[in-house]
Each structure stands twice: as structure tokens, then as C-alpha cells.
Amino acid sequence: MSPYNPSDDVIEVVRSPAPGPVAGTYRAFGETLRGLKTTFARIVEGPVTIQYPEEKTPVYPRFRGRHKLHRFEDSGLEKCVGCSLCAAACPADCIRVVAAENTPVNRVSAGERYAAVYEINLSRCIFCGYCEVACPFDAITMGHDYEMSDYTRSDLIFTKEMLLAEPIERTPLRREGE
Amino acid sequence: MISFAEVNYFEPWWVQIIKSIVIFAVIFAILPILIVYERKLLGRFQARYGPNRVGPFGLLQPMAEIVKFAMKEPFRTATSIGLLYRIAPMISIVTAVAAMAIIPFGDVQHVFGQEVGLYGIDVSIGPLYVFALAGISFYGVMLGGWASGSKYAFLGAMRGAAQLISYEVSQGLALVGVIITAQTLSLTGIVHAQEGMWFFIPQFAGFLVYLVASFAETNRAPFDLLEADSEIIGYFTEYGGTSFVAYLFAEYANMIVVSAIAVTVFFGGWLMPFGIHPPGWVDPIVVLVKIILVFTFFIWVRATLPRLRYDQLMSLGWKILLPLATLNLLVTAIVVAS
Numbered sequence: 001m002s003p004y005n006p007s008d009d010v011i012e013v014v015r016s017p018a019p020g021p022v023a024g025t026y027r028a029f030g031e032t033l034r035g036l037k038t039t040f041a042r043i044v045e046g047p048v049t050i051q052y053p054e055e056k057t058p059v060y061p062r063f064r065g066r067h068k069l070h071r072f073e074d075s076g077l078e079k080c081v082g083c084s085l086c087a088a089a090c091p092a093d094c095i096r097v098v099a100a101e102n103t104p105v106n107r108v109s110a111g112e113r114y115a116a117v118y119e120i121n122l123s124r125c126i127f128c129g130y131c132e133v134a135c136p137f138d139a140i141t142m143g144h145d146y147e148m149s150d151y152t153r154s155d156l157i158f159t160k161e162m163l164l165a166e167p168i169e170r171t172p173l174r175r176e177g178e
Numbered sequence: 179m180i181s182f183a184e185v186n187y188f189e190p191w192w193v194q195i196i197k198s199i200v201i202f203a204v205i206f207a208i209l210p211i212l213i214v215y216e217r218k219l220l221g222r223f224q225a226r227y228g229p230n231r232v233g234p235f236g237l238l239q240p241m242a243e244i245v246k247f248a249m250k251e252p253f254r255t256a257t258s259i260g261l262l263y264r265i266a267p268m269i270s271i272v273t274a275v276a277a278m279a280i281i282p283f284g285d286v287q288h289v290f291g292q293e294v295g296l297y298g299i300d301v302s303i304g305p306l307y308v309f310a311l312a313g314i315s316f317y318g319v320m321l322g323g324w325a326s327g328s329k330y331a332f333l334g335a336m337r338g339a340a341q342l343i344s345y346e347v348s349q350g351l352a353l354v355g356v357i358i359t360a361q362t363l364s365l366t367g368i369v370h371a372q373e374g375m376w377f378f379i380p381q382f383a384g385f386l387v388y389l390v391a392s393f394a395e396t397n398r399a400p401f402d403l404l405e406a407d408s409e410i411i412g413y414f415t416e417y418g419g420t421s422f423v424a425y426l427f428a429e430y431a432n433m434i435v436v437s438a439i440a441v442t443v444f445f446g447g448w449l450m451p452f453g454i455h456p457p458g459w460v461d462p463i464v465v466l467v468k469i470i471l472v473f474t475f476f477i478w479v480r481a482t483l484p485r486l487r488y489d490q491l492m493s494l495g496w497k498i499l500l501p502l503a504t505l506n507l508l509v510t511a512i513v514v515a516s
Contacts, residue, residue, distance in 0.1 A: 039481045042223050042225045043223055045225060046225070
């Protein structure tokens with residue numbers, strides 16, 4: 001091992017000489033005034049706080065919030081046919097689907113079968129959106145809701161009825177270019 | 179000609195009692211307002227709102243805090259020294275409040291046929307009275323730290339006392355320049371001497387020194403390493419609940435005193451700029467507005483400057499402020515004498 005020998009391409013840092021007492025005082029005074037100006041500019045600017053429970057942060061259109069199940073708009077039938085592909089795709093294993101046959105008397109979905117039980121355990125969901133990708137009928141999508149806290153774990157298991165219903169409070173959406 | 183301060187003892191005793199009650203009522207009422215004002219303004223300086231949940235616009239925040247502190251268990255360390263531990267915060271409060279007695283809020287007025295000076299008392303030693311009380315208030319810090327029976331509180335008290343003593347020298351010397359210019363020690367006399375020009379113009383160096391030393395004297399940023407809420411341990415580490423509130427209260431009362439002295443001595447007290455002479459009852463309002471403006475500057479500086487290191491604090495006090503104050507004093511003395 002040779003001793004450390006910097007070649008010519010190592011450039012020594014050039015520092016300005018330390019200021020004397022007068023220049024130092026002048027500089028300290030000037031910098032203090034500059035700091036005062038900076039903080040005063042914050043008052044002129046106004047607060048940037050979003051008062052959360054009253055004002056909500058708007059989300060982007062592709063934000064992955066709480067899931068939604070969809071119906072056909074014309075016939076009102078559920079899009080979900082109970083194929084369980086979402087449950088298979090789910091890395092957190094939080095979707096439970098029990099399928100049942102549609103009958104002429106009781107026709108729930110457009111396909112041959114429908115989801116008799118469709119539950120998502122939101123306390124386990126990681127909001128990856130794989131269920132949305134896996135679904136062949138666009139029956140499940142990720143919504144914009146992000147306020148899902150609750151008091152008990154069992155309340156976080158969302159049933160089919162809850163997922164089909166519209167969210168009570170709409171989450172604000174970001175406008176174009178925002 | 180040297181004019182001695184006129185000590186106004188022409189008032190009957192009941193006027194003096196009413197005066198003291200009114201002054202302290204105003205000061206006590208203004209303290210919570212100043213606290214919430216500081217916190218809201220500090221928030222604005224940091225691009226946020228500050229407290230806005232308790233009451234309208236968060237104005238009741240100090241009340242909520244006082245209730246919270248009053249509910250706390252009166253806890254103390256087993257090694258604390260009983261009597262001193264209880265007395266120390268009282269000393270801080272009493273000295274801070276007593277200093278307000280001499281702050282002039284206005285000239286002598288005729289109220290209901292009585293001649294009433296709008297100040298607690300016009301002592302002929304003026305600033306010396308304030309510094310005497312400030313000297314006693316060190317005992318609040320020292321005894322508080324010492325009687326806590328905790329080495330950290332003790333170290334904090336030592337540090338605090340060193341800081342207070344170092345800066346009181348410069349603060350006093352800065353005021354001497356004004357006293358020489360006004361040729362009186364009476365605070366009302368000093369205000370009257372400013373009728374031509376407020377003293378912060380001829381005494382600008384003294385004003386700067388006084389301002390910086392006042393930040394240190396009241397333990398405000400950038401010299402707040404005495405308490406340094408978040409990082410290090412100060413003299414009231416072992417105090418909680420109402421005793422802690424007492425120290426906090428004393429700090430804010432001290433800030434009012436220091437701001438009021440600055441207003442009286444450098445900003446013309448109750449005098450209005452541009453030669454406006456309002457009726458006498460406006461005087462206290464003028465003084466209060468000026469005090470709040472100085473207080474606002476304190477908050478502004480707190481929002482801006484980072485805390486000094488301890489050795490920087492000491493070298494600033496002894497190597498810069500003290501020579502500057504002495505030089506200012508010398509130049510003033512030469513100018514006045516010649």
C-alpha cells in the first residue's frame with residue numbers, strides 16, 4: 001500500500017479569509033436582517049396548513065382508495081360474476097368470495113353466477129390495486145375514499161352491500177393541472 | 179442644569195391603591211392575550227395557523243392550558259428543599275410584577291378633581307429600581323434550580339445565572355447613556371426629555387445593546403438556552419403544574435417590563451410621533467400599543483434566529499456588547515459634557 005498521494009486533479013478548497021471584527025459584525029447584522037425578512041415573507045404568504053377534518057386534501061384521479069363494486073347502469077345488475085380472480089390476485093389475501101348460481105327468479109348478476117358473499121377485510125388490504133387489474137369485468141375498482149378508520153376490527157370487514165353503496169362523503173378530486 | 183426627579187406624593191392613599199389595582203389588573207389581563215398572540219404570530223411566521231381550536235380563533239387556548247396545569251399533581255423530587263422550592267417561583271413573579279410599578283403609562287391627569295399620575299409610582303431612581311428587582315429575580319432562578327435537588331436543574335440554574343448577570347451589565351450600561359442624555363433618573367422625566375426627539379435616534383447604539391441584552395435577560399430566543407424547551411435542561415426541570423406556570427408567567431411579565439422600559443426610554447413613552455398631542459386618556463393606549471409592537475419584535479426575532487451556543491453567548495455579551503455599551507456611554511458623556 002502506497003501512502004495516499006492525491007494527484008493534480010484533486011483541487012484544494014479555496015476559502016475566503018475569516019472576516020475581521022468589523023466585517024464580521026457587519027455580516028452578522030446583514031444576515032440577521034435577511035433572516036428577519038425571510039420570516040416576514042412567511043406572514044405575507046399566509047399559512048399553508050390544510051385544516052384536515054374541515055378541508056380535505058384532494059386526491060388524484062388514479063388514487064387508490066377504498067374499493068367499490070359496480071352495477072350495470074342500465075339493468076342494475078351487478079357486474080361481479082363471482083369468479084374469485086380478485087381473491088386469487090390479492091397478495092394480502094383479504095378478499096373472500098363465495099359464488100352462487102343465478103336463477104331466472106333470482107337474477108343478481110349478468111353472468112351465470114354471482115357473488116353471494118363478497119367481503120374485503122380492509123384492515124389487511126394494502127391498496128395495491130391488483131384486484132382491479134385482475135377483474136375481467138371491471139366489477140371492482142379502487143375508489144377515492146381514504147377515511148376508513150374504525151373502532152373495531154370487525155367493522156373493517158366490508159361486505160358486498162357496503163362496497164356497492166356510494167360513499168357518504170365524497171373525497172375531493174384534484175382538478176386538471178392542479 | 180440638573181433637574182431632580184419630582185416624586186409625586188400628592189395623591190391620597192386611596193388613589194394609589196386604585197392605581198395599583200388597575201395597573202396589575204391590566205397587566206394580568208394582558209398576559210394571556212400576549213401568550214396567545216405570540217403563539218398565533220409564531221405560527222404565521224412558520225406558515226401555519228397556530229392554536230385555533232379552543233374558543234373563537236383559539237383565543238381561549240391559554241385558559242385551557244392554565245386549567246390543564248392547575249389539574250396536575252403537585253409533584254416534587256424527594257431531594258428537593260421544601261420551603262425554598264416553593265418560594266423560588268414566587269420570587270420570580272414578585273420581582274417581575276413589582277417592576278411594573280414604575281412604568282409610566284401617561285402623564286399626570288386630572289381625574290375627578292384629583293391629580294393622578296398614570297403610573298404606579300414615579301421613583302427618583304427609575305431604572306435602578308428595575309435593575310435592583312432584576313438582581314433579586316436571579317434568586318428565583320438560582321434557588322429554583324438549587325432547591326430542586328437535581329443536578330441538572332442545578333447546572334441549568336448556574337448557566338442561567340451566569341447569562342443573566344453577564345447581560346445585565348450591558349443592559350444597565352446601555353441605559354446609562356440615556357440617563358446622561360435626559361439628565362434625570364425619573365422615567366417620567368426621561369419621557370418628557372424625549373419631546374423633541376425619541377432617544378432611539380441619538381442613542382441608537384445604546385438601543386441596540388439594550389435590545390440584545392433584553393433578549394438575554396428575558397430568556398428569549400436566540401438566548402433561550404436557559405430553558406430551551408426541547409433540547410436541554412434548565413432550572414425549572416423539576417417544576418410542574420402551577421409552579422411551572424409561575425415561572426412562565428414571570429417570564430412573560432418580565433418581557434412586558436423590558437418592552438415597557440424600552441418604550442419609555444427609547445420610544446418616547448406616551449408621546450405620539452409627528453407632534454400629535456392627543457387628550458390625556460389616550461396616553462395609556464399609546465404606551466400599550468408601543469409595548470405590543472416591541473413584543474411583536476421579540477416574537478419576530480424568536481421566529482427567525484437560531485439559538486446561540488453557550489460560548490457564543492458569553493463572548494457576545496462580554497466581548498461585543500459590553501465594550502459597545504461602554505463606548506456608547508463614553509461618547510455620550512463627552513458629547514453631553516462638551
